[in-house]
Amino acid sequence: MNIYLPIAEMSVNVAVFLSMGCAVGFLSGMFGVGGGFLLTPLLIFMGVPTAVSVGTGSMQILASSVSGAIAQYRRRNVDIKMGLVLVAGGVVGAAIGVGLVRILRQIGQFDLFVSLSYVLFLGAVGGLMMIESVGAIRRARSGKAVTARKTGQHSWVHGLPFKMRFKRSKLYISALPPAAIGAFVGFLAAVMGVGGGFVMVPAMIYLLRVPTSVVIGTSLFQIVFVMGVTTLLQAMQNKTVDVVLAILLIVGGVIGAQLGVIAGARLKGEQLRFLLAALVLLVCLRIGWELIVRPGEIYSIGPLLGGI
């Protein structure tokens, strides 16, 4: 059965897009990630215009993280104050990102920008995760104890003004670094169609030294609100949110995520991280390859978007 996507303006097979949502949902359920970094490239690969893939992606991420965020909130794993600072930064970053999308589309460099961003971030995050997980697997095999994180270490972060007390995170730090992290993540969300958890979680752990227990909940809190704002802004400024496409992906994603959680429970943490790293690097290489190999068609056509 085919369905016509009103914003992407294309007729697509319902079964194909449902199973795509399902597959991405499975992986995100298994690895505990948002899956935006898989979904957006997959949509582009399926012929959905890049801007629509990115815009619709934020709607799908909102749907897939909202229930997780509520569950974390009930378990009191959300630092609301920290979350609000991250959201405030995120909204600013998203607004800048959505504006940049508009300009880049007009000058015809949006696809390139998205591809380069993906290669850069997926390469860096996937590479680091790969090194870390391989080390963890080796240590687990050799039987050495995993060294605990040293607390009380001070870094340059602690010298900044506007200090705030984040009770649940047990931190007394400047509001600027979390706001900056939030802004950066919001920007990535708008231009790449990702939740940005893969940047936010390591940044919160290693830069802000937020306790691991509240990191996931707080980042989900930020993702829900920033994705909501991003969806709204993309719909208003770029008109690239396809509700029909999003519903297909959400329905598939919800089903897939349930199965993924079950599959993920059977694997060890470092094994999961290794597999996730491999997946991230594969997506990175796939996009990178497209950039450097001579394309079969060097011309492309597009509508006029207020200038060339």
Place this chain on the structure above:
Amino acid sequence: MAPIAAGRTDRRLTVAACAAVLLVLPHAVLGQGFQRTLPPVQMGPRQPPVAQPPQDPVETVEADVSTRSVEVTTGFTGHEILVFGAIDNSQQPESRGQDQSGSSYYDVVVVVEGTPYPVVVRRKSDVAGVWINTSSVLFASVPSYYAIASTRPIDQIAGPGVLERNSIGFAHIKMTPGGGIKWKLSDYELSGFRAAVIRLKQAEHLYVVEAKDGVTFTGRSLFRSTIALPANVPVGPLVARTYLFRNGEVLSAHIARVTLERKGIERVLHDFAFRYPFTYGMIAVILAALAGLLGTAFFRREVA
């Protein structure tokens, strides 16, 4: 011979019969209008129907489209439209088929064209190992859709001059480069961009040459042609131009229009998204949040 029976018989007989009536009826009753509709007749004894008239009447083509309005709904998977028509005063021999030279007496070309719209064409080049859009051309008006069907390949029907004047064939699609070209492109470069539009549109099945025998004759004056609109045909009015050719010259042309409109929920959503972007965005946000909550709630119950 009664005038009523004349309708079924040959035209010449009708004329002769009417002429006979004219002689007996008072002039005032018939009026001038009636006389003017009659072709010039030779008065006198009835002529056999096989005789050639002194001057060939001018052939004209009339055509129409089976569907005046096509609705693009959420489940739209394409639509086949039938362009049909007739040649008035056809002199095509009854048992036509293909004659010795393989050509027919008349040639008919049907062109279905979508609404012209501005198109930006971009060209990538290798910049330090990465393929980047480096130059672009704006064509102010390019048909969104272009399908052509004909009795024979068009280059056998007429010369490039005639085809160019009527914009028949991919090579003669009207594409005017618009403003905004940052530097002067040579004709050669421009033709590369032009060719790219045609190639990419063909790849999307939006520029189509209907297969051989795109237009077929039924009898001596009726013809038909089916044009398959693909699922991705851009909405907007379509113009179906029908040309009648004889010996490489256009004898007559006819234009019919088809409206291609978004209908149903699909149209509502598209219009809504563009007219009320804020409300649409809010609905998208609420919908996503609800869908996420409902989905997990549903599965939790299933699992528990």
